[in-house]
Amino acid sequence: MCQLRVRLVMSDGREELLDEVTSLTFDGDSITLTPLFEPPRELRGFEIKTVDCMHSLVHLAQRAIDHQAGEHQ
Numbered sequence: 001m002c003q004l005r006v007r008l009v010m011s012d013g014r015e016e017l018l019d020e021v022t023s024l025t026f027d028g029d030s031i032t033l034t035p036l037f038e039p040p041r042e043l044r045g046f047e048i049k050t051v052d053c054m055h056s057l058v059h060l061a062q063r064a065i066d067h068q069a070g071e072h073q
Contacts, residue, residue, distance in 0.1 A: 011062040
């Protein structure tokens, strides 16, 4: 099984690294990350910066802080 690491960079400079992500789903302005042993996380207001296939790493960056951006449950 192939898993990804996802690096989230927030608009205020904070970063979070998620390991063992098994899928990413894109739907409009929403990105849903599904980790192996955790519930899915829905992100809004993020964009893909890079996909590094050699290191199984996806870099997502938050565009700006607004009322709809961030993580939704």
